[in-house]
Amino acid sequence: MAGKKKSKKKMGLTSKIFISLIAGAILGVILHYVVPESYIRDTVLINGIFYVVGNGFLRLMQMLVVPLVFCSLICGSAAIGDTKTLGKVGVKTLGFYMLTTALAVVVALSLANVINPGIGLNMSEISAQETTVAESVSFADTLLNIIPKNPIQGLAEGNMLQIILFALIIGIILAKMGEKTAAVSNFFSQFNEIMMEMTMMVMSLAPFGVFCLIAKTFSGIGFDAFLPLLKYMFGVILALIVQCFVVYMLMLKIFTGLNPIKFIKKFFPVMTFAFSTATSNATIPLSIDTLDEKIGVSRKISSFTIPLGATINMDGTAIMQGVAVVFASQAFGIPLGIQDYIMVVATATLASIGTAGVPSVGLITLSMVFNAVGLPIEGITLIMGIDRILDMLRTAVNVTGDAVCTTIVAVQDKEFNKDIFTNN
Secondary structure, three states: OHHHHHHHHHHHHHHHHHHHHHHHHHHHHHHHHOOOOOHHHHHHHHHHHHHHHHHHHHHHHHHHHHHHHHHHHHHHHHHHHHHOOOOHHHHHHHHHHHHHHHHHHHHHHHHHHHHOOOOOOOHHHOOOOOOOOOOOOOHHHHHHOOOOOOHHHHHHHOOHHHHHHHHHHHHHHHHHHHHHHHHHHHHHHHHHHHHHHHHHHHHHOHHHHHHHHHHHHHHHHHHHHHHHHHHHHHHHHHHHHHHHHHHHHHHHHHHHOOOHHHHHHHHHHHHHHHHHHOOOHHHHHHHHHHHHHHHOEOHHHHHHHHHHHHHHOOHHHHHHHHHHHHHHHHHOOOOOOHHHHHHHHHHHHHHHHOOOOOOOOHHHHHHHHHHHOOOOHHHHHHHHHHHHHHHHHHHHHHHHHHHHHHHHHHHHOOOEOHHHHHHO
16 A cells, blocks of 8 residues: 555656646746736746746755765665676676667767757757856866866865766775675665655655746747757657667677567566656566566676666666757757767766666756756756656666666676577
8 A cells, every 4th residue: 555655656746747847838938928028027937936946946956966976876886796796797797888878878969969959949048147168178188087186075076077986986995895894885875875865855846846947948938949849859769769779689689699579578578667667776676587587697697787787877868968968059059079079978978877776867967967068057947847758768778778788798608598588
C-alpha cells in the first residue's frame, strides 16, 4: 500500500510539471498578446513574481550541483573496490562507458546542428541578465585546469572538472584502503543520501518554478517559442533513437558478434521499466537478473558494472545536454566553434559521471556544460518543463547502454554463457 501511494505521488509530480508548463505558456501568451503594458503586468508580475520565483528555483538547482556531484562520484568510484575487479575489468568498463558517452554527445551535436532547434528564437531579447562568454583558453591549458591547485577553492568556485577529478581520486583511495577508512566512506555515503533527498525536495518545487519561468519566457516572445521547442524535442528523441538502436547495437555486434535484435527483445522489459520509473537506480536489480537469466552475463561482472553504470554512465543525459547546448547557442545568438564543441563533448562526458540516477537530475548538471562554453543558464528555462517527458526516454537509453557495455566486458573476459543467450 505504501509503495502504491509513493508511486501515485511521483506521477502527481510529473503531471504537475507538465500542467505547469502548459498553464505557464498559456498565461505568458495571454500577457504577451492580450494584456496591455502596465506596471502590474511588467513590474509586479513578469519582472517581479515570475522572475523571483523562477530564478529562485534555478538557484536552488545550482545549489545542489557541487555537493551532489562530489558525493555521488566519490561513492561511485569507491564502490569499485567492493568486487575486487578494480584492475582490468574496472578500467575496461570505465573505458566503454566514457566511449559511449562521448559518442552520444557527438551524435547529439551532429543531429542538433542539422535540425537547428534554436533558429528563429531570439532569447537575447527577453534575457534579464547579461550573457557571459567564456574567455578563450588553449586546449593544453584546458587539460591542465582539470587538475586543481587547491581542491577547496575548486569546490568553492564550482569548477566541476576539478571537482570530478578530486572526487575520483578520493573514491579510488577509499576503495583501496577499505576498512581503515570505513568512517570516511560511511560519511560520504550518508551525505550522498542527504543530497539525493534534497534533490527530490527541490524537484517537488519544480511545478512552481517551471510555471513562472515559462510564463515569463512566453510573455516576452509569445508563440515564437513553440516551433523551437518542438524541434528541440525532436532533436533529443532522434539522437536517443540513433544512440540506442544504431550506436549500441553496432558496438554489440562488433565486440561480441551477438544478434542485436535478439538482445533488444530480451532486454526490452527492463527498458520499459526504466521508462516508467525514470530512474536508473530503480532498474539495477532487474537489469542484473535479466542479464544473468536471459542474456547469460555472469553476476560477478554485472553486480559491479550495472551499479557503476547507474552512477557514471548517463548517455541519455549527455545527449540532452548536447542538443540543449546547440539550442541555447542558437537561441541566444552565441556562435560556437570547433574548440567549443570539443569542450562540450569533454564536459558533458565528465558531467554524466557525476549525474545521479534519479529523475530529472541531468538538468542540474546541465548548468556545468553551459558554463564551460559561456552560455547563460537562462537557456535551461524553456526546456525545463518538457524535460520531464524526455527524462523517461533518456533513462531507458541509459540502462540499455549499461547493459550493452556489461555484455561486451563479460564476453571479452569469458564471463558469458552463450547457451543462455541462444536458447532462452
